[in-house]
Amino acid sequence: MTVSPMLRRPAPQPLTTVPESSVHGAPVARHGELAAATRDASYLRSPNTRADTHLHVAVFTRKYAVGSGMAGIGAACDPMRILLDEGMFFGAHELSKSHCRRAGCRVLFAEADRQRRDFADMRSYYSLEDRHGISLGLAMRVRHHGRPGTVIDTGCRYLIVRLDDERRPHRCHVTSGMEYELDGQWVKARPVSRPSSAPVAVG
Ligand SMILES: [Zn+2]
Incomplete structure (x- = not known):
């Protein structure tokens, strides 16, 4: 039997969770469903404006690899390298044309539709x-x-x-x-x- 992508991850945690006390890789729950956001490009020297309009599924990260290692909210497809813009979250069912198609995000976007x-x-x-x-x-x-x-x-x-x-x-x-x-x-x-x-x- 295959294990669903949600069961392989830590339990989802509410958006109000302080990232420093979150579990790495736990999906972010907002209004009881998976959340998505765009990349926070403010740290990047030369932001890739096209790719940065993609929505990623939000997960808590304790291992963001820039600097000394930060806790925050990252992308399910790459939580160690992609931090998300916490200023604007979407439900993971919204704006489907902008969804990131990399494996970690793609499977959770599909799960979000089913759960909804x-x-x-x-x-x-x-x-x-x-x-x-x-x-x-x-x-x-x-x-x-x-x-x-x-x-x-x-x-x-x-x-x-x-x-x-x-x-x-x-x-x-x-x-x-x-x-x-x-x-x-x-x-x-x-x-x-x-x-x-x-x-x-x-x-
Ligand atoms: Zn992604």
Whole structure:
């Protein structure tokens, strides 16, 4: 079985994370989805203006190789050499014609599109936003049967969660045994009850 690009990386971390306390290579989550930005060309002696309009998927870097080694936000395709302009982030689904096509970015742009569709399905099906004020997304802190973890990916209508004490990811139902962190509180998700619209198996 092939391991998805998201599972090979550290858990996504929110854009508000201080880079010095981030994990190298962790994707940046903004509004619960992968983020993208252009290169920060201000350090370069002769900026390549054409290439610098490309959007790269944003990841935290602790190993930016210029100077003595800096922490910041870099490109998924080359986090040791490409720092991103933190002044303007985009969702990774936006401006697809400008997407960087190098391997590290390309695979994550594709993942972002898939995750976006999955989250849209889950949000509309489970209505957690209306019922609990919870907006499902990447990097959310959750508890699965009481064990804390982070949402690292989606699998159709399931959340892929990495628990804090276990490397192997878990495929979690959105409401069954799940609690979500909301403003420092744990909120238990109630199951959806919609008896009239539930699909009926015919056989
Ligand atoms: Zn790139």
